[in-house]
Amino acid sequence: MARNKEPSLPRFRLLMAGLGNMGNHWLRVLSAVDDVELVAAVEIDSELARERFEQYHLEPKLHFTSYEDALRETRPDGVLLVTPPAEHRWMSIASMEVGIPVLSEKPLAESMESGQEILAAAERTGVLHMVSQDYRYRPPVQTVKRVLDSGDLGAVGSVTVGFFKSLIRSGFHDTLAYPLTIDMSIHHFDLMRFFLGREPRSIYGRAWRTPWDWWKGDSSTSVLLEFAGGVQVTYAGSWCATGRETTWIGDWRFECEHGVVIMQDDRVTVQRRTTETGLPQGYPQYLNEKPKRVPLVKMPVERQGMTLSQFCRAVRTGELPPTTVRDNINSFRMVWDTIRSFETGQTVPVEDSP
Ligand SMILES: NC(=O)c1ccc[n+]([C@@H]2O[C@H](COP(=O)([O-])OP(=O)(O)OC[C@H]3O[C@@H](n4cnc5c(N)ncnc54)[C@H](O)[C@@H]3O)[C@@H](O)[C@H]2O)c1
Incomplete structure (x- = not known):
């Protein structure tokens, strides 16, 4: 060293x-x-x-x-x-x-x-x-965080996250009933809390093995999460994906009041929409500006x-x-509440940390 x-x-x-x-x-x-x-x-x-x-x-x-x-x-x-x-x-x-x-x-x-x-x-x-x-400290993630925190696009209403990789692992992963959720989605769940600056309120999810699956446990999931203030998050992921893969961070789309923020293939794009009101019909008219690439934040240490x-x-x-650990227990709890939902088929309310 x-x-x-x-x-x-x-x-x-x-x-x-x-x-x-x-x-x-x-x-x-x-x-x-x-x-x-x-x-x-x-x-x-x-x-x-x-x-x-x-x-x-x-x-x-x-x-x-x-x-x-x-x-x-x-x-x-x-x-x-x-x-x-x-x-x-x-x-x-x-x-x-x-x-x-x-x-x-x-x-x-x-x-x-x-x-x-x-x-x-x-x-x-x-x-x-x-x-x-560590996923919090990647340039595309810090860039999205900066855009959201600037308030330029107004409130976030909903978020869609897609994560698809074809991964082969053995060892401790073989002992996990839900390898994707326990070992990988923890990163994405932690990022949801990081981006939104809010805690989840309820979680509903399903998990499964694909017909061609090579994992012992369930390697694909679909999860709906509601965060404080009614922000809705849709998460879909697989470690047994076919075809085009996402990056490890995944593809994220944030629907905001005045436009959309998209992080795809570790690139960040913003598309604003403007509203014209007072039109003769009385309805507002929405105009989408051209999508703009946001330069990634430079990080001396990542x-x-x-x-x-x-x-x-x-x-x-x-x-x-x-x-x-006091903060992280809230991301970690999301994993186990998601699994509780897989196993009960119910929407699980997320309890606040004591
Ligand atoms: N942040 C990330 O992106 C990221 C990526 C991969 C793995 N991880 C995490 O890193 C951890 C390790 O994962 P991995 O993929 O390296 O697993 P691994 O199985 O490849 O390596 C774990 C090592 O720990 C050793 N080990 C087990 N018990 C031990 C003990 N009691 N004392 C000393 N050594 C012991 C094993 O012999 C093995 O070499 C996991 O928590 C995993 O989730 C994080």
Whole structure:
């Protein structure tokens, strides 16, 4: 990892657990930051650890197979969890119990109960727990957020989201009854709350396997969500899609009072409409302007780089990041309320956080 340019600030000592698919991506992110030092990398698969250590030129002494040993022996400034969701609860709690802050990959955990236990431990210990919802920190997403927040197009009335990918994964995904909803839609649900700045009020959804499905669980869904103030969101997604795929963010269309905002293929377009009133028939007439591409917001730090920097800053200054477990439980609850709707066939009212 690169050397610190800022001699006055000690490097942030990070323990990372899980060197799988996403762990590989995180190692790339860590290689590019100056002020974070990897002090331990925990991976139970020693063969995989050896490959990663070679690839990233890491010292063998940084490898641990036991998370508890690594925590105790290195006493890091923070831990980064990139393990499967079912490991997040015990790893988060073990760390917070000894006063060490946690940056966890999404989803928060493998069940609502585990998520609540993590939240309770964070509140009991007063130690920071943050979830890395990196999709918030992508240029097209920040661009849409800026357009909506400017108020230029007036209130948002409804949103349509489409997410279609053909993805083949094994491992922990095989253990999930609703792999798309639990492991992927959490990003989109979190983005809905982020874009709208509102909480959901009710959720109705269906989930299914396609006739050609290669997933063990349900890989396709259709969900209707109502947000505070009556904003309606229609979400359709599949991990077993055929033909044209969307980007990972998905395609989004925001119907607003004075026009539409479209994010498609990670490009953002706005089309305003003007209203002429006082016409002889008494009806207003709507005129659509030409669609305009919105230049993407420039971000010096994006995605995991951003969540990592928010985490280190929060540990150092005490300033809370946007996606603490206290906030994230609201996105996470949307996943489990959606699943409750799949399983009961009912519209599920979303309860406010206690
Ligand atoms: N933000 C994103 O875009 C994104 C993308 C992919 C995955 N993820 C998330 O990252 C996490 C990991 O996903 P993945 O695809 O890398 O999974 P993976 O199965 O490829 O890797 C997980 C690794 O954790 C290791 N592991 C399991 N239990 C362990 C333990 N007790 N101690 C140490 N290591 C242990 C496994 O051996 C494996 O190598 C999940 O929460 C997933 O949802 C996020």
